[in-house]
Amino acid sequence: MIAPDAPIAVIGHGYVGLPLAVEFGKHRPVIGFDVKLDRIAALRQGRDHTREVHSADLASATHLTFTADPADLAAARVFIVTVPTPIDAHKRPDLTALLGASETVGPALNCPDLRNTRVVDVAAELADYGVAVEVQDPWVDPSEAKAEYGLVLSVHPDPDSYDGVLLAVPHTLFIDGGIEELRRFGRRNHVFFDLKSRFRAEDSDLRL
Numbered sequence: 221m222i223a224p225d226a227p228i229a230v231i232g233h234g235y236v237g238l239p240l241a242v243e244f245g246k247h248r249p250v251i252g253f254d255v256k257l258d259r260i261a262a263l264r265q266g267r268d269h270t271r272e273v274h275s276a277d278l279a280s281a282t283h284l285t286f287t288a289d290p291a292d293l294a295a296a297r298v299f300i301v302t303v304p305t306p307i308d309a310h311k312r313p314d315l316t317a318l319l320g321a322s323e324t325v326g327p328a329l330n331c332p333d334l335r336n337t338r339v340v341d342v343a344a345e346l347a348d349y350g351v352a353v354e355v356q357d358p359w360v361d362p363s364e365a366k367a368e369y370g371l372v373l374s375v376h377p378d379p380d381s382y383d384g385v386l387l388a389v390p391h392t393l394f395i396d397g398g399i400e401e402l403r404r405f406g407r408r409n410h411v412f413f414d415l416k417s418r419f420r421a422e423d424s425d426l427r428l
């Protein structure tokens with residue numbers, strides 16, 4: 221259900237995380253996150269002190285970017301956590317790093333796409349009334365949305381084409397573009413329904 225170009229985040233860039241991120245990063249967007257600023261700085265310069273990855277290999281991961289800023293994780297749709305889980309003398313795991321990573325990832329896990337919203341139900345309900353529904357979600361693979369939910373995903377919806385525009389998933393892309401950018405898809409006298417109450421009430425025709 222994840223689009224092929226939806227970013228993967230790899231949390232923790234040690235012996236395990238870096239080689240993993242590099243392999244993914246040769247093919248699709250990867251956000252490489254670590255709490256160690258010097259580690260991130262070195263990786264940005266193409267240097268891996270663990271010597272797991274040669275600099276040429278690191279350079280070939282052209283879709284991999286490095287960050288120590290948790291805010292950058294918001295764009296990710298898949299999260300792989302590879303932080304240390306050492307054991308003590310009694311073989312008890314020290315989960316400190318894992319708990320820290322969970323706190324970092326938590327706020328980014330909003331998962332704002334079809335999987336986590338009522339879009340599927342709303343579309344089905346409208347279809348019951350005979351409404352032709354098209355859905356746009358930049359993070360979802362159209363063929364999988366069709367196979368899994370029977371939803372037609374419109375990759376490039378045409379402007380001036382719809383009698384109603386519903387904002388059901390508050391993607392940053394949609395919100396940052398502003399309400400006029402969304403209304404652009406509506407025909408004259410269309411109805412704009414801000415299901416997520418992300419815009420001013422007076423700018424929507426309908427709101428919950």
Ligand SMILES: NC(=O)c1ccc[n+]([C@@H]2O[C@H](COP(=O)([O-])OP(=O)(O)OC[C@H]3O[C@@H](n4cnc5c(N)ncnc54)[C@H](O)[C@@H]3O)[C@@H](O)[C@H]2O)c1
Binds near residue numbers: 231235304318320
């Ligand atoms: N190294 C191995 O051969 C190996 C093999 C199998 C499984 N594992 C498992 O893989 C996991 C990672 O091991 P590793 O050897 O890559 O560890 P590592 O110590 O080499 O690297 C871990 C990285 O995580 C970073 N980190 C620590 N806390 C963090 C946090 N809260 N947020 C983001 N980054 C954080 C550290 O700065 C470090 O760069 C562990 O659970 C380990 O048991 C490791």
